[in-house]
Amino acid sequence: METMLRSIAMSGYFDTARRLGLNPIDLVQRLGIDPAALANPDERVPAAACCRLLELTAEMASCPSFALRMAETRQKFGTGVINVLLAHKRTLRDALLAAAEFRHLLNEALAVYIEDVGETVTIREELVVDPGTPTRQAIELAVGVLARHSSALLGNHWKPRSVHFTHCGPADQTFHRRFFACPLEFGSDFNGFVCAASELDYPNPAADPELVRYAESLAKPLNASNASNADSIALEVRKAIYLLLPLEQGTVEYAARHLRLSVRTLQRRLASADTSFSELVEEVRGELAVRYMSNARYPIGRVAALLGYNQQGSFTNWFNARFGMTPRDWRNRQGK
Template sequence: METMLRSVAMSGYFDVTRRLGLNPAALAQQAGIDAAALANSDDRVPAAACCRLLELTAEKAACPTFALLMAETRQKFGTGVVNVLLAHKRTLREVLLAAVEYRHLLNEALAVYVENAGETVTIREELVVEPGTPTKQAIELALGVLARHSSALLADHWKPRAVHFTHAAHADLTFHRRFFGCPLEFGSDFNGFVCAAADLDYPNPAADPELVRYAESLVAPLDPMGTDSTALEVRKAIYLLLPLEQATVEPVARHLRLSVRTMQRQLELADTSFSALVEEVRRELAVRYMSNPRYPIGRVAALLGYAQQGSFTNWFALRFGMTPRDWRNSVGRRGK
C-alpha cells in the first residue's frame, strides 16, 4: 500500500517554486505527481513522490534551503478541523500529543514521538517512505513547519536547545541558523528538537477548550485506521522507538493507543506481524546508520537494539552477506 499525504502538507510549493523562476507544474509532472491534485489541499498525493519533488526542485533551483523557504510561508496552523483542534490546545505538549493521535489524518508518512527526560524533552520526527527515497528536503520541511507552528503558538517562549538532523550539513548554514535560531546538529541519531520541558507546558494564549471539544467531535468519525494503516503506523512507531530500545510489542501498542491483542490481530489481517516489521525497519536503519562514518559499529549496534556488538555482527552478516566492517569498507570504496 502506497503511503500518501494530503497536499496541504506541500503548502507553499507553488509560490516558492515560481519565486525561484521555475515551473512547479512541470516539475510535479516530472516527479510523477498530478499538479492539479498537488494544488488542491484536500487531495492526497504519494509521499515518496513528494520527497523526490522537493529534492528535484532544490537541485534545479540550486537552492539547498528550498524546503525551509516553503516552511517560512507557514505563519500559523492551516485550515481544516484537525488544524483548528491543534491551534487551540492548551499547550504545545498537548498539540504534539494530539498530532500523534490524529497522525493518520495529517500525514501518513510522518511519525512523531515526544520523549521525556527530566527537565528536557526530545521531539522526534521521522518520515517513513519507500527505502532509497531521498528525504533531506522533506525532513527539513517537516522540522521547519514544526518550528513555525511552535513559534506561532508560544512566541518568545519557543526556545529549543538544539535541532537535530540525521543527514549531513549543507555547505552554507547561514539561513538554517537564522531560521531555527538555535544550535544545529547534523549527522545526528534522530531528526527533531531538544527543548526545555517547561517550554512545552507554557500556556497557549489562543487556547479554546470549547472549540477543541467541538473539533474533536467532528474529527472522531473521520477516517478510522484500518488494517493497512495499522501496519504503517506500527512501522512508523518502530522507526521512532527502536533507537530508544523501546521497540517491543507493549510500548508500540501503547504509543498507538491500541491493546496488544488488537494491534496483533490487525497486523495478521494485513498479512504481516510485529516481528516482521521490526526486521524490516532494523534492516533499513542499519543501512542509514552504517552509511554514516561518524558512527562506530558499536554505536550502530546499540541504536538497532543490540546490547552486544557480536550479536549485531551475526545478524548483519546473515542479512547483508558480509560483516559490518566489510560492508562499510565496500561502501566507502564505491563512494570514492
C-alpha cells in the same frame, strides 16, 4: 498500499519554486504528480513522490535550504478542522499529542514522539516511506513546519535548546541558523528538537476548549474511518518501530502503548494484514542499518546500539546474515 499525505503538507511549494526561477508545474508532472491535486489542500498525493519532488527541486534550484524556505511561508496554522483543533489546544504538548492522534488526517508518512527526560524533552520526527526514497528535504520541511507551528503557539516562549538532523549539513548553513535560531546538530541520532519541558506545558494564549471540542467532534469520525483501514496498521507499527528502536524500546509492548492499543489487539490486527511485529522489526532494522552505516561518522558500535543490540558481536552476526558481509566490509565497499 501506497503511503499518502494531504496536499496541505506541501503548502508553499509552488510559490517557493517560482521565486527561485523554476517552473513548478513542469517539475510536478515530471514526478508523476497531478498539479491540480497538489494545489488542492484536501487532496491526497503519494508521499514518496513528494519526497523526490522536493529533492529534485532543491537540486534544480541549487538551493539546499529549499524545504525550509517552504516552511518559512507557514506564518500560522492553516485552515481546516485539524488545524483549528491544533491551534487552540491548551499547550504545545497537547497539540503534538493531538497531531499524533489525528495522524491519519494529516500525513500518513510522518511520525512524532515526545520523550521526557527530567526537565528536558526531545521531540522526534520520522518519515517512513519506501526504502531508498530520499527524505532529506522532506525531513527539513517537517521539522521546519514544527518550528513554525510551535512559535505560532508559544511566541517568544518557544526557545528550543537545539535542532537535530540525521543527515549531514549543507556547506552553507546560514539560512538554517537564521531559521531555527538555536544550535544545529547534523549527523545526529534523530530528527527533531531538544527543549525544556516547561515549553511544552506553557499555556497557549489562544487556547479555546469549546472550539477544540467542536473540531474534535468533526474530526473523530473521519479519523476512525481512516484508522480502521486494515492496510494502515502495518505502516503505523513501522512508524512506531522507527521511533522506538533507537531508544531501546523496540518491543511489541512499547509499540502497542505508543499506538494506544493492547498487545493482543495489535497482534491480531497485524495478523489480519498478513504480517507480524517481528517481521516489521526486521524490515525496519534493515532499513535503519543502511541509513546509519552510510554515515561514516557513526562508529559500528554506535550503529549496533541504535538498532537495539547491546553487544556488537550480536549485531555483526545479524548484519552478516542479512547483508552477506560484515558491517566493516559493507562500509569499506560503500567507500569505494
